[in-house]
Amino acid sequence: MQMMPAGIPALRMVAMPSDTNSDGDIFGGWTMSLMDMASATFASQEVKGRVVTVAVDAMTFHRPINVGDDVSCFCHVKHYGTTSLVVHVETWVQRHHSELVEKVTEGAFTFVAIDADGKPRPILAPA
Numbered sequence: 306m307q308m309m310p311a312g313i314p315a316l317r318m319v320a321m322p323s324d325t326n327s328d329g330d331i332f333g334g335w336t337m338s339l340m341d342m343a344s345a346t347f348a349s350q351e352v353k354g355r356v357v358t359v360a361v362d363a364m365t366f367h368r369p370i371n372v373g374d375d376v377s378c379f380c381h382v383k384h385y386g387t388t389s390l391v392v393h394v395e396t397w398v399q400r401h402h403s404e405l406v407e408k409v410t411e412g413a414f415t416f417v418a419i420d421a422d423g424k425p426r427p428i429l430a431p432a
Contacts, residue, residue: 307406309397314377316343320370320398331370336396336410337361343378344392348416351382351390352428356416362391364412373401376409385430389417 316339324335341358348356370376377397384391396410420426 307408309377309399309406310379310395312379314343314397315347315380315394316378318376320372320374320376322372325372329372331372333366336366336370336376337364337412339376340364340378340394340396340410340412341414344380344394344414345416347380348390348392348414351392352416352418354426355419355421357419358414359389359417360415362413362415364410366410368398368407368409370396370398370409371401374398375401383413385428388425388427389415390428390430391415 318339320331324331326332345356345358375398379395380392382390383393392414394412394414395408397406397408399406418426418428
């Protein structure tokens with residue numbers, strides 16, 4: 306049996322019927338939106354300021370998300386640049402009314418730190 310990553314998820318939601326298409330499947334775009342929100346929040350905390358998403362470098366859908374699943378996004382920094390960082394996001398679910406835990410999606414989101422004028426600003430990677 307798989308176990309979710311250690312730590313606190315950057316975002317946690319329950320997949321609802323309103324998040325599905327006409328066939329009852331959870332939209333991939335809904336999942337991507339959650340991952341962008343989770344990684345943006347995480348990135349802004351890392352750089353202690355505003356960030357903007359500039360790229361989704363990779364996205365892999367391993368398994369579907371079902372209505373009622375408890376969805377959690379876990380983040381870590383994959384790479385620091387001068388003004389940017391790449392955040393790796395793993396999306397995990399605990400299946401509805403079940404103990405089953407599965408990794409369903411993962412991706413790499415690139416963010417640029419910006420100042421009050423919306424211009425890129427330098428960031429300091431932790432030592």
